Amino acid sequence: MKRTKKVNIDGPSLKIIPLGGLEQIGMNITAFEYEDSIVVVDCGLSFPDDDMLGIDLVIPDVTYLKENADRVKGFVITHGHEDHIGALPYVLRELNIPIYATRLTMGLIENKLREHNLLGHTKRKVIKFGQSVNLGQFRIEFIKTNHSIVDAAALAIHSPAGTVVHTGDFKVDYTPVFGEAIDLQRFAELGKKGVLALMCDSTNAERKGFTQSERTVGHTFDTIFHEHQGSRLIIATFASNVDRVQQIINTAHKYGRKVVVEGRSMVNIIDTAMNLGCINIPENTLVDIDRLKDYPDDRTVIITTGSQGENMAALSRMASSVHRKVSIGPNDTIIFSSNPIPGNEKAVTRVINELEMKGAEVIFQDVHVSGHACQEEIKLIYTLVHPKYAIPVHGEYKHLKAQAGIAQELGIQKENIFILRSGNVLELNEEKAGVTGQVAAGAILVDGLGIGDVGNVVLRDRQHLAEDGIMIVVVALDSISGQIASGPDLVSRGFVYVKESDALMDEARDLMENVMEGCVSRGCTDWGRIKTAIKDNLGDFIWKKTKRRPMILPIIMEV
Template sequence: MKEKEQKKKNIAEVQGVKIIPLGGLEQIGMNITVIEYEDNIIVIDCGLSFPEDEMLGIDMVIPDVTYLKENIDKVKGFVITHGHEDHIGALPYVLKDVNVPVYGTKLTIGLIENKLKEANMLKSTKRKVVKYGQSINLGCFRIEFIRTNHSIADSAALAIFTPAGIIFHTGDFKVDFTPVFGTPIDLQRIGEIGKKGVLALLCDSTNIERPGYTMSERTVGKTFDNIFADYSRSRIIVATFASNVDRVQQIVNSAVKYKRKVVIEGRSMINVVTTAADIGYINIPDNTLIDIEQMKNYTDDQIVMIMTGSQGESMAALSRIAASIHKKVSIKPGDVVILSSNPIPGNEKAVSKVINELSMKGAKVIYQDTHVSGHACQEEVKLIYSLIKPQYAVPVHGE
């Protein structure tokens, strides 16, 4: 009885339209939300999450999609807001049981295709690239993609037109008037949607306890320049999220400015940078990138490495280097390691362990002012609410 009551509690039904979170609420990660009207279902995002400390032997957590499998005939497609793991990471697993088309922006679909290729599912999965301002029709739903800013390019908000009214999903967002790539969030279109009358707003609430505004991504570029200038004789290693293409671009910019060669290390980092470069979303000048094997041909002050492992993931490149189990790179006294991210809740111990191991080997570890959030703070959230003026508010992506 209690389980049925809990399931009922997690379903918001307004004027015949149901909003059913299968993940992403009351937790960080594993974002997946069902929008249902009569015999029509669309699924917003399909992410994974990191395991909790007590989940020994578990590498990742994927959502329970029993509801989708039970209603497979109603499901029209997956609509993806952006290409972060907590929004696309579970797709290769879920699509095995719920094989419907996937819709997203250019970079988002490119990153999804990488995952499908690894899972040998590229041919069996339909994908469609959607441009900003373009709408798609799925059953009784019309979904418009609207430009936003986040810590990955090609992020989108979704205006979902249903027979019961408009549902507006912000996706993960911030208001950045000076983005590294692309143009600022389309506040004009968001305001126009608001004037049409919005039934419900699903708004990114990750930073709702932080006053003010989130700093622009460009501010991190100045920090990199300062670090590169201060440690001009040291080998520099930067760990960040593989998907943060804007961050990688700024590291490359600093490397070029200070005449350093760039080594990309870590499978996911290589995949993302390759995909972004192929579609023109990252600019790496000729003769800047070198293979890891070529590092021996250069002095320490000519090298910067960009790699995975900023979250202390056990098998990521930086973690293996810190633990002295990386086959090609060893830390030596005088190395400078920049952690360009904040620990995701639950990863603090793993990150601290990596910092300790690096410090004991004589590396200088820097993590102050090397990251800005990709999520809106209070004033930006207020702005979206003032533009949308929803009848119902559904905070998402916060815990």
């Protein structure tokens, strides 16, 4: 279970190099390397932490791939969630490499590439479950799994040094809504033949038992529809959970309700799923939101985005009365078919309160099942695959560690379990395994159009500005006499409400005048020193008076 273990590996070996996904849930990307061949599994983004002010999204540092671009044979994608496909449009700008994925996964990737004008330049191939693709010295086989999105795949990565099974994100659903159950027989067959390493989803490794079937949510919908026949139903869920939407539509059809799909990402994904035949919508069931008013409340269902309390999502706009086409009232029942993702709890609660204040009923418990395997499912996969080495993936440290504990319980030797960090180079073959090196890895921040132009300095400044605002001191010095030509003027933003703090600002201005006059009378012409004097004196004064530390920015002009 050691994190880094320096060893020498003799003979041909496989290298596994995670470039993200091991410090958090998000930004999954892992390179597999055998001699002249590199294959990359997934290429996801993550969403910014609270302290990444103003950042839109975070993508992995792929310097290692760029440096070895000639050897990279392809991106192999397990499923269509943002944390597995979201960085593709950014990475593909710099690396023109083909993509291999199953049907819906590819559909969602194509939507992204189209938005970024990359569709024409990118080679793509849709792979069916059970099929393999040869990429250099690798053969990559796609295996059917279940997850909270249709067409999720596990991968068997066959290399001359042995086979690695990568589960992708998965659960075991014996009664899935769409398509087959996870192909447990193939996992067993691979295990029987011998698997070098298992890379298994750790998201729910802390949770006991089995994750329930997606179909149980369908039963819950049935009960809710049955008990709320008089009211309009509004159901919020994850846009990408096509099976969930399918079940809502099935239930709506059974109870004779029309269905409106609302929220941009929801509409896009359902469109894609319909085009690919991943969702089955009875005729005359879907209606446009503009036709909502043509039906009585008790004959409609709205499926909407916003289940995480996202500010700009459709449900939040309804809750705060800024949605143009839906206004909430006492005849509405709103169902959160989702759990809040950690960090979103307060936002979700805010939306629930707003909805209830409008008189609506809100149902937010037990209308959701997870898409990830719990402990008993993880044990099942380990037992079927029976790997020599275990490499827990997809999770924060505590999740990876929980899976490492399970692996050990199942008889995998402690020294054969690897909790890696992004950038680690794990080298392995039948004889030996260990971390033998380190490559560049990390997070690149995307803000607007800027990729990587916001770094620690900018973030620190934003945090400083957010905390106590800014005070700007401008002074103009005569270039010949060195005397003060104008100023010092003080301007503040985000510090205090100036009208109420006139006296404070006046005192600060007097202080700055004294400081400047002191500098000038001493004949100080070193702008660096003058700026330091301004910063120190004003900083001390403000702290003493207010116990705040606004950013102080001296600007000197020469006229």
